[in-house]
Amino acid sequence: MNFGAVLRETRGARDLPPPPAFAEPAADLAERARRALYEVSDPEFPISIVDLGLVRDVTADETTGAVTVHVTFTATACPCMDFITWDIRERLLGEDEIREVEIVTVWDPPWTTAAISERGxxxxxxxxxAT
Structure with a gap:
């Protein structure tokens, strides 16, 4: 399945807000990766997966360029899981320093609307x- 085409079709005119304006440059590869994830949206809502509270942790190995993203979903049967993981991988592999992406799905603690950022x-x- 061409997830890119499906995501472009479902997003339509619902653009994500630009990423936050950070006062300082990212300190390391993990932080650069986390910031890039502000450009990955939930396919059903025009909100980044970071603002939605789906990104639980991002770690990186500066030497190898390997990034691990711990992500959760709004429900265990979330129909968008494959879309989101594909989009995470595609976005991060678009960064020059990132050569490998591992996505780990975590369910504890469970996602609730309390995880949504104020910006989101x-x-x-x-x-x-309404949230």
């Missing part, structure tokens, strides 16, 4: 979605 809540509210 404001953006969802602008689209009429």
């Amino acid at each position: 809540r404001a953006h969802l509210k602008s689209f009429g979605v």
